[in-house]
Amino acid sequence: MNNLTKNLVLWLVIAMVLMAVFNNFSAKDDGGGREIDYSTFLDQVRDGRVERVTIDGVAIYGQRYNGDRFVSYSPGDPELVNDLVNAGVSIKAKKEEGTSLLMTIFISWFPLLLLIGVWIFFMRQMQGGGGRGAMSFGKSRARLMTEDKNRVTFADVAGVDEAKEEVQELVEFLQDPSKFEKLGGRIPRGVLMTGSPGTGKTLLAKAIAGEAKVPFFTISGSDFVEMFVGVGASRVRDMFEQAKKNSPCIIFIDEIDAVGRQRGAGLGGGHDEREQTLNQLLVEMDGFEGNDGVIVIAATNRPDVLDPALLRPGRFDRQVHVMLPDIRGREAILNVHMRKVPVADDVDTSIIARGTPGFSGADLANLINEAALFAARG
Numbered sequence: 001m002n003n004l005t006k007n008l009v010l011w012l013v014i015a016m017v018l019m020a021v022f023n024n025f026s027a028k029d030d031g032g033g034r035e036i037d038y039s040t041f042l043d044q045v046r047d048g049r050v051e052r053v054t055i056d057g058v059a060i061y062g063q064r065y066n067g068d069r070f071v072s073y074s075p076g077d078p079e080l081v082n083d084l085v086n087a088g089v090s091i092k093a094k095k096e097e098g099t100s101l102l103m104t105i106f107i108s109w110f111p112l113l114l115l116i117g118v119w120i121f122f123m124r125q126m127q128g129g130g131g132r133g134a135m136s137f138g139k140s141r142a143r144l145m146t147e148d149k150n151r152v153t154f155a156d157v158a159g160v161d162e163a164k165e166e167v168q169e170l171v172e173f174l175q176d177p178s179k180f181e182k183l184g185g186r187i188p189r190g191v192l193m194t195g196s197p198g199t200g201k202t203l204l205a206k207a208i209a210g211e212a213k214v215p216f217f218t219i220s221g222s223d224f225v226e227m228f229v230g231v232g233a234s235r236v237r238d239m240f241e242q243a244k245k246n247s248p249c250i251i252f253i254d255e256i257d258a259v260g261r262q263r264g265a266g267l268g269g270g271h272d273e274r275e276q277t278l279n280q281l282l283v284e285m286d287g288f289e290g291n292d293g294v295i296v297i298a299a300t301n302r303p304d305v306l307d308p309a310l311l312r313p314g315r316f317d318r319q320v321h322v323m324l325p326d327i328r329g330r331e332a333i334l335n336v337h338m339r340k341v342p343v344a345d346d347v348d349t350s351i352i353a354r355g356t357p358g359f360s361g362a363d364l365a366n367l368i369n370e371a372a373l374f375a376a377r378g
Helices: 003-026 038-046 080-086 099-126 161-175 201-212 231-245 271-285 327-340 349-354 361-377
Strands: 050-056 059-064 069-073 090-093 143-145 190-194 216-220 249-254 294-300 318-321
Touching: 038 050, 038 059, 038 069, 038 080, 080 090, 161 190, 161 201, 161 294, 161 318, 190 201, 201 216, 201 249, 201 294, 216 231, 231 249, 231 271, 231 294, 327 349, 327 361
Parallel strands: 050 090, 190 294, 190 318, 216 249, 249 294
Antiparallel strands: 050 059, 059 069, 143 216
16 A cells, blocks of 8 residues: 555544534534433423424424423424424424434444454564555565666776685576586575775675666665564564565675674573574574575675584675775775765876875775865865
């Protein structure tokens, strides 16, 4: 159900409630007045004190000669009209509307029907029928980047030539899997990228998907674990189901150490939930059902805390260490980022590269951005 439909349903419900309330109050005569019992009403009629009455079902709205208004309710007296005629009281009867009974039933049942409707809505959300609704805990939070959205290629990745060479085979498999299958080879099901923060692990994973022109699912390890037990495992299942529907594709799990820590280590309320999520991830990566065409790429800067079962062949077959760039790598990274900003003729990237030892790709990108901001302020 999209947002437009939800808004229409909401306004429709509000309109029906307002109509029901309006009908309920409009059914009463505007005269109103103090309520008196029926016997008192008959005494006043026989004493000639009542000028006129309006009969609306069992309700009797009347006015005395002194201008006072009152309301009383008839117990079904068959002689009422005769008594009023004999006393010279002006009688007016309201026409019974055909919709009043239906509206009365609606008003009576509306709260119950509303509760049932809300319960059905939330149940559909929990089962995934509502997409990304508030109660869709078990739905995967992986973001899909299709070929037209992911335009990153290896030309945009610089300074990690060794890592690019190691993952080049993944691109060839995704483009032409029969080349490996006819020789009995099996492409790695998973690749674990390790290295310091900012070295370009995520960018390299995007480049693999961009070069192979396949869908790219990206998610953080922390997106799996919640306070509700079983939610993480459900999200893992849903993510792999989506990946299989879009096969061949790449699943990229950033900061996998948030969910892949060694079992039996650490304490906390979410410990059991994290272990269940990890168990489901292990089953999906190398269980009874195959995931042909689905390659899992994960990134972490803490490979030492990962569970050994996650690192074994059949799951993460390869580990690619993305190191900090050397002087040539830094120069290549600077050239990539400086393509997007105006550069003076006397700027020498080799000099900048020599003066930035220990800088990662992210540090160099930030350096170029700060220089552009400084130039704009000047």
